[in-house]
Amino acid sequence: MFMNPTEEQARDRIEQLRWPDGAACPFCRLHQVTKLNGKREGFFQCNRCRRQFTVRTGTIFERSHVPLSKWLQAVHLLCASKKGMSALQVSRMLGVSYKTAWFLCHRIREAMRSPGGLLTGTVEVDETYVGGKGSNRHQGRGTFNKVPVVALIQRQGNMRTRVVKTVSAKNLMKALRDHVDIESTVMTDDFMSYRKLDEVFYQHEAVVHSKKEYARGNVHVNNCESFFALLKRGLMGSFHHVSRKHLGRYSNEFAFRWDTRKITDEERTTTALQLAEGKRLRYAQLIGHEEEAGSKN
Numbered sequence: 001m002f003m004n005p006t007e008e009q010a011r012d013r014i015e016q017l018r019w020p021d022g023a024a025c026p027f028c029r030l031h032q033v034t035k036l037n038g039k040r041e042g043f044f045q046c047n048r049c050r051r052q053f054t055v056r057t058g059t060i061f062e063r064s065h066v067p068l069s070k071w072l073q074a075v076h077l078l079c080a081s082k083k084g085m086s087a088l089q090v091s092r093m094l095g096v097s098y099k100t101a102w103f104l105c106h107r108i109r110e111a112m113r114s115p116g117g118l119l120t121g122t123v124e125v126d127e128t129y130v131g132g133k134g135s136n137r138h139q140g141r142g143t144f145n146k147v148p149v150v151a152l153i154q155r156q157g158n159m160r161t162r163v164v165k166t167v168s169a170k171n172l173m174k175a176l177r178d179h180v181d182i183e184s185t186v187m188t189d190d191f192m193s194y195r196k197l198d199e200v201f202y203q204h205e206a207v208v209h210s211k212k213e214y215a216r217g218n219v220h221v222n223n224c225e226s227f228f229a230l231l232k233r234g235l236m237g238s239f240h241h242v243s244r245k246h247l248g249r250y251s252n253e254f255a256f257r258w259d260t261r262k263i264t265d266e267e268r269t270t271t272a273l274q275l276a277e278g279k280r281l282r283y284a285q286l287i288g289h290e291e292e293a294g295s296k297n
């Protein structure tokens with residue numbers, strides 16, 4: 001269904017997902033709308049506010065000249081590839097320019113951004129460095145040019161990521177406070193910046209990595225380690241260079257696939273399409289002329 005649809009099939013599919021109960025005005029939510037037939041294919045008009053809209057209005061597809069059939073295929077490609085897909089590959093597979101593919105991929109990553117909500121129960125938290133050269137963790141040598149990424153993973157649940165400037169206690173605490181319920185049990189390693197977590201969260205347990213301890217009963221951050229392995233392999237294999245600026249969105253993409261790892265590629269594509277509403281990402285934001293909404297993630 002997702003590969004090689006006609007433009008009409010693609011639009012029907014996206015309309016169905018967005019409006020299972022029939023088209024609704026994106027401005028006033030009213031269902032009393034009129035389908036405009038003829039020249040303006042795919043257009044509706046609201047019977048109250050009289051504004052015209054399509055299924056693209058208010059979604060990542062808005063103001064894009066790319067046919068919905070290509071959008072649908074791009075979403076499917078990103079959802080079905082375990083390690084992600086480079087813009088170059090997407091450009092070749094869809095027959096669009098590299099620049100178009102690049103923008104398409106970033107908008108899809110924006111859609112994949114978690115809708116939010118706090119993680120609860122037992123939550124693993126760990127950080128790693130991505131990009132640059134050298135292999136040392138924490139703020140040791142060899143971390144120059146590397147960007148710290150924090151992973152927060154609820155056991156048997158969903159996850160969040162955050163790109164931080166430095167792995168200071170303040171920045172890590174902020175990431176935890178933004179994403180983790182204070183009633184949670186937090187699992188980390190013995191990195192200094194995590195020392196005061198027990199003052200805020202219900203319980204804090206640390207595995208003593210510095211003494212080569214990798215698990216003590218259920219005290220470990222193995223899910224974070226697995227996620228980082230996936231992220232790094234993906235970034236290495238598919239993306240030659242990821243700047244600090246865009247790393248948050250790449251991490252979103254990997255976190256989205258992690259959250260949806262137990263469903264089929266088809267179902268994951270559907271989920272991503274449903275998340276496309278209410279998210280916008282303008283080209284000016286992407287290339288740095290404007291502050292990004294997703295940067296606070």
Ligand SMILES: [Zn+2]
Pocket residue numbers: 025026027028029030046047048049050051
């Ligand atoms: Zn309206």
